[in-house]
Each structure stands twice: as structure tokens, then as C-alpha cells.
Amino acid sequence: MSIARPTDPIADIYSQHHGWLLRWLRGKLNCADQAADLAQDTFLRLLTAPPEQPHSLREPRAYLTTVAQRLVIDHYRRHSLEQAWLDTLARLPEPMAPSPEDRLLVLETLHRIDAMLxxxxxxxxxxxxxxxxxxxxxxxxxxxxxxxxxxVKRYMVQAFERCILLIA
Known part of the structure; x- marks a missing residue:
């Protein structure tokens, strides 16, 4: 007699759809490593979703596609931001170039501002x-x-509140 174990809906979704999602992301990114990272991030979002959500997913691929597409957009936006920063650095005369530590701090700040906006x-x-x-x-x-x-005043209050949360 075997004992029936309750199934974990997230584990089921992962095992049934991870390979498909990975292939889908590879097609979008043309990079297996980035695809693997974003696939893991997608499932991390699923794990941190409200507890009732994984149980109520009728169309897991639609959900995974939506989450993954947002992550792809974020990936390309971050890449574009980093490239713009690197282009700016390349135009600076050598004595004015910031140190590697300062470069990283500026890049992290740019990412935080981008997320805030x-x-x-x-x-x-x-x-x-x-x-x-x-x-x-x-x-x-x-x-x-x-x-x-x-x-406009109301909008500015909202924006400044978001800026304050960014700093905190």
C-alpha cells in the first residue's frame, strides 16, 4: 500500500514547464546563461507570490510568459542603461575617469533611479x-x-515620496 503524498503545485509547475520556459527565453535572449538566470528569476517570483496564487494558476505558461517577459524587458533596460554609462565613460579623458569602485557605485545608483522611475x-x-x-x-x-x-503638485509629491523610499 503506498501513501499518497500531497503534491507541491510549484514543484509541479517547475517540472512541467521549466524546459519550455528556458527554450522560450533562449529564443528571446540568444544567450543560454542569461536565459537560465531569467528562468530561475521567473520561478523565484512564483515562489514569492501570494500563497494562494500557485494553486489557482489555470494557465501556468501564460503566467510564466508574462513574468518572464517583464524580466526580459528589465534585462534589456538595464543593459541599455549600462551601455550608455560605459559610452559616457569611454568619452572621458583618462585623468577624469572614475575609479572602478566609483563606476560601480554610479551604475548601482542608475539602476535604483531607473527602478524608481x-x-x-x-x-x-x-x-x-x-x-x-x-x-x-x-x-x-x-x-x-x-x-x-x-x-502636478500631487504628482510631484508621489514622485518625491518614491525618491525618499529609494534612499531609505
Whole structure:
């Protein structure tokens, strides 16, 4: 007589779909190592999802594809950001080039800022960037975005709260 063991839904999803997801990611990234990393990150997201979610997945491949696609987008955005930083460094005269430690600190800061901006709703992000990068005042931002000045103030509060959370 064998004893029936309860099945682990995440282990089942992993065993049934990991190979498929890995192949899918390889096709998107053209790099087996990056594909393996993002496949693991995808399943890590599944493991850290609310407890009821893995049990309620009717379409695990759709869920895994959505999570993995977001991770691929993040990967390419980080890569683009790093490349822009490296291009900037390459144009600096040798005596002005930062140390490897400073390069890493700047790159980490850029990633944190990128994550902060990505976490803002598009209109909030637009208002914040117009203020911080173009130096526009709230009235000018309101005109440019076609919103009230009060809304701009509310957006800026949201953006600055996110900045504070980034620092904390």
C-alpha cells in the first residue's frame, strides 16, 4: 500500500514547464546563461507570490510568459542603461575617469533611479522628469501635460515620496 503524498503545485509547475520556459527565453535572449538566470528569476517570483496564487494558476505558461517577459524587458533596460554609462565613460579623458569602485557605485545608483522611475505611473513620471531634467515649474508642466497645477503638485509629491523610499 503506498501513501499518497500531497503534491507541491510549484514543484509541479517547475517540472512541467521549466524546459519550455528556458527554450522560450533562449529564443528571446540568444544567450543560454542569461536565459537560465531569467528562468530561475521567473520561478523565484512564483515562489514569492501570494500563497494562494500557485494553486489557482489555470494557465501556468501564460503566467510564466508574462513574468518572464517583464524580466526580459528589465534585462534589456538595464543593459541599455549600462551601455550608455560605459559610452559616457569611454568619452572621458583618462585623468577624469572614475575609479572602478566609483563606476560601480554610479551604475548601482542608475539602476535604483531607473527602478524608481519605472515604479511611477506614466503621467507622474512625465511631470517629475519635466521638473527635474528640464527645470520646468509646476505651471509650465501643467500646461505642457494639459493638467491642473494642483495635479502636478500631487504628482510631484508621489514622485518625491518614491525618491525618499529609494534612499531609505
Amino acid at each position: 519605472d515604479g511611477l505611473l506614466p503621467p507622474v513620471r512625465s511631470a517629475f522628469l519635466l521638473s527635474q531634467l528640464e527645470g520646468l515649474g509646476y505651471a509650465e508642466i501643467a500646461t505642457r501635460l494639459g493638467i491642473s497645477e494642483r495635479t
